[in-house]
Amino acid sequence: xxxxxxxxxxxxxxxIELAVVGIRGRLLAQDTVETRPNDGPVNAFARIGERxxxxxxxxxxxxxxxxxxxxxxDFGRGKLLSSPNLPTWRNTALSRIARRHxxxxxxxxxDANAAAFGEYKRGVGRGARSFxxxxxxxxxxGSIILDGRVLRGRKNYAGEIGHxxxxxxGPLCKCGNRGCLEAYVGADALVRSAMKKLRxxxxxxxxxxxxxxxxxxxxxLIAEAAKKRDAAARAVFDEAGAHLGTAMASLINVFNPDVxxxxxxxxxxxxxxxxxxxxxxxxxxxxxxxxxVAIQRGGLGKSAAAxxxxxxxxxxxxxxxxxxxxx
Amino acid sequence: xxxxxxxxxxxxxxxIELAVVGIRGRLLAQDTVETRPNDGPVNAFARIGERxxxxxxxxxxxxxxxxxxxxxxDFGRGKLLSSPNLPTWRNTALSRIARRHxxxxxxxxxDANAAAFGEYKRGVGRGARSFxxxxxxxxxxGSIILDGRVLRGRKNYAGEIGHxxxxxxGPLCKCGNRGCLEAYVGADALVRSAMKKLRxxxxxxxxxxxxxxxxxxxxxLIAEAAKKRDAAARAVFDEAGAHLGTAMASLINVFNPDVxxxxxxxxxxxxxxxxxxxxxxxxxxxxxxxxxVAIQRGGLGKSAAAxxxxxxxxxxxxxxxxxxxxx
Numbered sequence: 001x002x003x004x005x006x007x008x009x010x011x012x013x014x015x016i017e018l019a020v021v022g023i024r025g026r027l028l029a030q031d032t033v034e035t036r037p038n039d040g041p042v043n044a045f046a047r048i049g050e051r052x053x054x055x056x057x058x059x060x061x062x063x064x065x066x067x068x069x070x071x072x073x074d075f076g077r078g079k080l081l082s083s084p085n086l087p088t089w090r091n092t093a094l095s096r097i098a099r100r101h102x103x104x105x106x107x108x109x110x111d112a113n114a115a116a117f118g119e120y121k122r123g124v125g126r127g128a129r130s131f132x133x134x135x136x137x138x139x140x141x142g143s144i145i146l147d148g149r150v151l152r153g154r155k156n157y158a159g160e161i162g163h164x165x166x167x168x169x170g171p172l173c174k175c176g177n178r179g180c181l182e183a184y185v186g187a188d189a190l191v192r193s194a195m196k197k198l199r200x201x202x203x204x205x206x207x208x209x210x211x212x213x214x215x216x217x218x219x220x221l222i223a224e225a226a227k228k229r230d231a232a233a234r235a236v237f238d239e240a241g242a243h244l245g246t247a248m249a250s251l252i253n254v255f256n257p258d259v260x261x262x263x264x265x266x267x268x269x270x271x272x273x274x275x276x277x278x279x280x281x282x283x284x285x286x287x288x289x290x291x292x293v294a295i296q297r298g299g300l301g302k303s304a305a306a307x308x309x310x311x312x313x314x315x316x317x318x319x320x321x322x323x324x325x326x327x
Numbered sequence: 328x329x330x331x332x333x334x335x336x337x338x339x340x341x342x343i344e345l346a347v348v349g350i351r352g353r354l355l356a357q358d359t360v361e362t363r364p365n366d367g368p369v370n371a372f373a374r375i376g377e378r379x380x381x382x383x384x385x386x387x388x389x390x391x392x393x394x395x396x397x398x399x400x401d402f403g404r405g406k407l408l409s410s411p412n413l414p415t416w417r418n419t420a421l422s423r424i425a426r427r428h429x430x431x432x433x434x435x436x437x438d439a440n441a442a443a444f445g446e447y448k449r450g451v452g453r454g455a456r457s458f459x460x461x462x463x464x465x466x467x468x469g470s471i472i473l474d475g476r477v478l479r480g481r482k483n484y485a486g487e488i489g490h491x492x493x494x495x496x497g498p499l500c501k502c503g504n505r506g507c508l509e510a511y512v513g514a515d516a517l518v519r520s521a522m523k524k525l526r527x528x529x530x531x532x533x534x535x536x537x538x539x540x541x542x543x544x545x546x547x548l549i550a551e552a553a554k555k556r557d558a559a560a561r562a563v564f565d566e567a568g569a570h571l572g573t574a575m576a577s578l579i580n581v582f583n584p585d586v587x588x589x590x591x592x593x594x595x596x597x598x599x600x601x602x603x604x605x606x607x608x609x610x611x612x613x614x615x616x617x618x619x620v621a622i623q624r625g626g627l628g629k630s631a632a633a634x635x636x637x638x639x640x641x642x643x644x645x646x647x648x649x650x651x652x653x654x
Contacts, residue, residue, distance in 0.1 A: 072615065129480075129481060130481055130485075142581075151582070153456075153457045153582050153583025153584060153585075153616070154456060154457055154583050154584060154616075154619045155583060155615065155616070155619055156583070157580075157583040157613060157615050157616040158457070158582050158583040159581065160580035160616075161580075161581060163577075163580045163612075164577040164580060164581060165493055165573050165576060165577050166492055166493075166494075166495055167493075167495045167496070167506075168494045168570070168573050169494070170495075176610075177576075177610065177611045177612075179494075246492050247492075249492060249504075250490075250491040250492050251581075253484075253487035253488075253491060254469075254485060254486065254488060254491060254578075254581075255478070255480050255485050256480025256481050256482060256483070256484040256485040257480060257481065258480075283503075283504065284504045284505075285490075285504075286484060286487060286502070288399065288482065288484050289480070289481075289482070289485075289487075292481045292482050293481075
């Protein structure tokens with residue numbers, strides 16, 4: 001019998017990240033294919049299928065696959081209900097399409113759960129009993145892993161950390177609510193905060209980059225300026241860090257976690273937010289619970305969700321087999 | 328062999344509630360003894376011990392006991408670290424004292440966990456996979472039960488729902504933080520809110536009760552006035568309900584629970600808060616998750632923590648025996 005491996009598929013709006021993980025959870029291979037969202041999910045999985053055999057190699061067998069995808073996922077049915085990155089893929093039975101093109105049992109989950117599970121098994125969450133992962137990007141997502149299992153809640157909608165209210169009368173969020181964490185630290189909020197500061201002050205490096213050099217304002221550009229000690233750019237991340245700290249303080253009081261990870265694209269700016277984040281946490285959370293929590297930037301970078309999706313497939317297979325070794 | 332039963336002990340600042348629960352979790356008997364906190368925990372447990380034999384009856388054997396107590400509890404060691412109601416009982420090894428006077432294995436937990444477990448097993452949380460219980464009183468406590476187990480976190484400090492931030496610049500809380508749920512809906516906050524409204528308006532029924540009849544302002548009195556359609560008193564609970572709804576919306580987005588219970592002394596006013604609470608939840612939480620949650624007043628009243636403590640003892644004994652039937 002050939003060694004069994006698990007395939008992880010993280011579907012983004014532009015690229016699909018692939019990861020192959022062994023029976024013991026070790027990362028064996030990685031690849032990237034284009035999403036081409038307008039070609040539809042069937043074509044995307046056909047292209048993934050073409051790539052798999054060379055990625056896995058003839059000496060191994062794929063036992064199961066895991067798909068991570070931004071958006072609302074019906075976990076039980078393996079269906080993507082809606083996704084901000086893939087608007088035309090509404091109500092798509094991804095697990096069925098994947099099964100057809102890959103020939104294996106496939107689980108589908110949202111990308112925040114997949115990324116968190118990756119960090120929990122192979123990244124900064126290793127060994128944690130109570131692990132919270134916050135993903136910072138255009139949206140702010142999250143996932144909680146307790147005793148080795150993703151917290152799903154009644155219908156798999158749990159983990160929407162980005163839509164915890166941190167100020168009842170705060171700014172409007174895209175979800176329609178006011179004062180969500182995402183309305184303070186999502187990518188759009190960071191850019192808005194920077195533009196507001198720039199309109200007030202002048203002489204900023206960031207201002208020169210955006211106005212004179214016509215560079216597009218983005219969290220990455222703001223972080224670049226902050227790293228060059230630009231005051232306005234630093235203030236953007238100081239303030240964002242404080243708001244992130246408020247949400248983390250609530251999570252610490254409610255979950256008493258041993259590890260919180262900050263993942264996602266904007267996590268590259270984690271070090272710029274760290275000081276104000278910790279200041280706020282010390283102000284707001286119980287010292288006993290603060291004393292046991294480590295807060296770290298995720299360790300797997302953009303591979304987290306693909307690796308985590310493969311590991312979720314591995315866990316699902318073990319549970320289907322009712323393997324007493326567990327996930 | 329005599330039938331085995333479990334004893335639950337809920338230690339409050341004034342009274343200790345006792346409950347006896349059978350092997351199948353049925354409530355068999357209840358009693359109340361005075362706490363007399365200044366006489367110390369040893370005397371309190373001696374008095375409990377004297378009461379137990381008549382409560383349990385000669386035809387049954389107590390197999391284990393559970394203690395619920397407000398405050399910070401070291402669950403692993405069975406120790407009460409500190410308690411707002413029992414300031415002189417600091418660092419007390421309650422499980423050891425209980426064992427000496429009752430002669431049985433004893434688990435110690437905080438009263439919010441005990442009350443939640445009672446509601447989960449015998450009250451409004453029955454059958455829930457994901458259950459959140461909020462206790463409203465002088466303090467605002469909470470506990471989360473997932474797949475039949477209390478969410479404890481790394482060191483058993485989880486569940487501090489009363490100290491989630493709902494407004495970063497909100498009023499000061501006794502914990503030192505600003506804008507905690509407790510600073511809006513704790514008993515003191517309700518009284519403060521009423522007094523503020525009364526100073527502004529006049530002719531209120533509540534105003535006459537407090538100023539002319541010298542009745543003490545309390546959540547109970549405000550609720551009494553609200554039930555007689557006093558406008559100021561109604562406004563107090565409308566506003567509190569909206570803040571409670573904000574916290575619940577965050578909990579719904581993070582846990583996707585199937586049941587939320589509102590327990591504790593101030594839960595008697597739940598019906599007065601219900602409308603504004605639901606309005607806020609619909610505004611703030613994801614419709615998919617709101618659609619599956621039931622929110623109800625706790626069904627066990629002031630017995631919840633004593634019953635729950637007995638049931639926690641039962642669960643602990645089963646786990647020690649590694650009984651596959653579980654808790």
